[in-house]
Amino acid sequence: MIIIGERINGMFKDIARAIKDRDPVPVQEWARKQEHNGAHYLDINVGPSSPDAVGAMTWLVEVAQEASKLPLCLDSTKYDAIEAGLKICKQPAMINSVPAEMAKMERVFAMAAEYGAEVIGLAMNEEGIPKDADSRIALAAELVAVADGFGISPDMLYIDPLVLPCNVAQDHGTEVLRTLREIKLISDPAPKTVVGLSNVSQGTKNRELINRTFAVMAMANGLDAGIVDANDDELMEAIASARIIMNMDIYCDSYVDVFMQRNR
Amino acid sequence: MIIIGERINGMFKDIARAIKDRDPVPVQEWARKQEHNGAHYLDINVGPSSPDAVGAMTWLVEVAQEASKLPLCLDSTKYDAIEAGLKICKQPAMINSVPAEMAKMERVFAMAAEYGAEVIGLAMNEEGIPKDADSRIALAAELVAVADGFGISPDMLYIDPLVLPCNVAQDHGTEVLRTLREIKLISDPAPKTVVGLSNVSQGTKNRELINRTFAVMAMANGLDAGIVDANDDELMEAIASARIIMNMDIYCDSYVDVFMQRNR
Numbered sequence: 001m002i003i004i005g006e007r008i009n010g011m012f013k014d015i016a017r018a019i020k021d022r023d024p025v026p027v028q029e030w031a032r033k034q035e036h037n038g039a040h041y042l043d044i045n046v047g048p049s050s051p052d053a054v055g056a057m058t059w060l061v062e063v064a065q066e067a068s069k070l071p072l073c074l075d076s077t078k079y080d081a082i083e084a085g086l087k088i089c090k091q092p093a094m095i096n097s098v099p100a101e102m103a104k105m106e107r108v109f110a111m112a113a114e115y116g117a118e119v120i121g122l123a124m125n126e127e128g129i130p131k132d133a134d135s136r137i138a139l140a141a142e143l144v145a146v147a148d149g150f151g152i153s154p155d156m157l158y159i160d161p162l163v164l165p166c167n168v169a170q171d172h173g174t175e176v177l178r179t180l181r182e183i184k185l186i187s188d189p190a191p192k193t194v195v196g197l198s199n200v201s202q203g204t205k206n207r208e209l210i211n212r213t214f215a216v217m218a219m220a221n222g223l224d225a226g227i228v229d230a231n232d233d234e235l236m237e238a239i240a241s242a243r244i245i246m247n248m249d250i251y252c253d254s255y256v257d258v259f260m261q262r263n264r
Numbered sequence: 265m266i267i268i269g270e271r272i273n274g275m276f277k278d279i280a281r282a283i284k285d286r287d288p289v290p291v292q293e294w295a296r297k298q299e300h301n302g303a304h305y306l307d308i309n310v311g312p313s314s315p316d317a318v319g320a321m322t323w324l325v326e327v328a329q330e331a332s333k334l335p336l337c338l339d340s341t342k343y344d345a346i347e348a349g350l351k352i353c354k355q356p357a358m359i360n361s362v363p364a365e366m367a368k369m370e371r372v373f374a375m376a377a378e379y380g381a382e383v384i385g386l387a388m389n390e391e392g393i394p395k396d397a398d399s400r401i402a403l404a405a406e407l408v409a410v411a412d413g414f415g416i417s418p419d420m421l422y423i424d425p426l427v428l429p430c431n432v433a434q435d436h437g438t439e440v441l442r443t444l445r446e447i448k449l450i451s452d453p454a455p456k457t458v459v460g461l462s463n464v465s466q467g468t469k470n471r472e473l474i475n476r477t478f479a480v481m482a483m484a485n486g487l488d489a490g491i492v493d494a495n496d497d498e499l500m501e502a503i504a505s506a507r508i509i510m511n512m513d514i515y516c517d518s519y520v521d522v523f524m525q526r527n528r
Contacts, residue, residue, distance in 0.1 A: 204515075206501075220482070
């Protein structure tokens with residue numbers, strides 16, 4: 001699984017304060033910590049309360065890139081903010097995210113084509129998140145088709161089937177796992193898949209246990225990437241182990257340390 | 265996942281000594297401990313070095329049934345020992361195991377039909393364990409077909425695809441996961457599936473981590489049962505969580521305790 005570190009997000013108090021005060025220290029600390037623990041991308045989200053999303057995104061992208069060489073995942077519903085970030089990214093970024101709604105797809109895929117960015121496409125539209133796998137897959141196919149019209153290959157897309165909390169929508173779990181598996185059949189090359197992992201455990205008592213259990217269950221159904229807490233060691237150990245079982249990394253006794261970029 | 269507790273096995277020194285001395289205490293302690301931690305069956309294996317397998321199996325079955333009401337999984341390559349156990353089991357047992365070899369299938373399925381026992385069928389034959397999923401599934405279909413000739417319904421069979429250690433046969437992992445999923449398509453009703461979990465981590469440094477990671481990955485592909493260390497709390501917590509995600513148990517905040525039969 002490709003690890004997209006979730007921690008540089010204005011929903012967290014330390015990042016919200018850092019954005020407000022333009023204090024680079026917490027942002028850069030989290031950039032380094034996530035990279036050290038095995039993240040492959042850094043998610044960058046200005047949070048819901050930022051009055052100037054464009055300015056905040058520009059600043060976050062600049063300071064994050066000073067601290068880490070990782071590519072960025074620009075995470076906002078405000079596409080002007082994403083475009084401002086794309087302009088200054090030093091390497092190809094990921095856009096997080098676009099639903100299967102025509103006006104939004106046209107805006108986002110045009111940006112993605114211009115900047116060579118990957119895109120997270122959400123299996124939802126104006127009507128919300130469907131309950132069953134087939135409807136999610138139909139939305140994924142729509143995202144793939146519209147992206148193709150902009151010259152974007154399916155493997156530049158990460159489809160997020162949108163997992164819901166297991167304590168309120170328990171019947172979605174198996175549908176999401178089936179979606180992950182069957183999405184691989186809709187095109188050649190197939191789109192990639194991603195989940196926002198912490199959603200599955202929202203409001204539960206054993207959040208980390210449920211997160212890491214779902215993560216490897218999803219990997220066993222072909223999940224490619226996750227937006228996760230890269231500093232949850234037990235999660236990262238589970239992901240490293242699932243990569244061994246899926247034959248994605250060669251086994252060695254120290255595979256956990258190798259995956260988490262430690263002791264090198 | 266149905267938990268078959270692995271611990272009453274003459275491969276463990278305390279059980280080997282208990283069998284030799286006919287000391288019921290260690291056997292009955294393990295019977296109670298495994299039941300308390302959530303086991304649904306107790307595996308009963310006299311071990312490789314027992315000179316009188318029939319006598320040892322008979323004694324183990326008797327003392328285990330004094331301590332626990334759980335059904336038993338009679339585990340031996342000596343079918344006379346299994347038959348001696350079946351005769352005194354107070355409730356329907358599971359036979360562990362038979363490969364897809366005609367003479368052995370005829371002997372075991374005849375016993376299973378006579379005693380109403382479930383059977384673990386191994387995806388191997390005289391030529392050994394196949395490498396790919398398709399060959400494993402072909403052997404499963406053979407087991408289903410021969411069992412049918414003895415009036416045994418496919419859902420009385422647990423097919424074990426035979427997982428190998430991930431440090432020596434790393435390419436088998438995805439084949440085993442695919443086998444688990446596709447076996448469900450060979451008959452209606454489908455056969456059930458089982459793995460001997462600890463095989464996947466044999467000789468590795470992080471045995472428990474690999475065991476629990478593989479267990480939930482297998483569950484995400486439909487695994488029904490596992491022969492496992494029921495007293496590995498982290499494994500049992502992971503299995504309980506996977507059952508929640510698969511919508512097999514209703515979510516409540518204390519689902520781990522409920523699954524592990526604690527605090528009731």
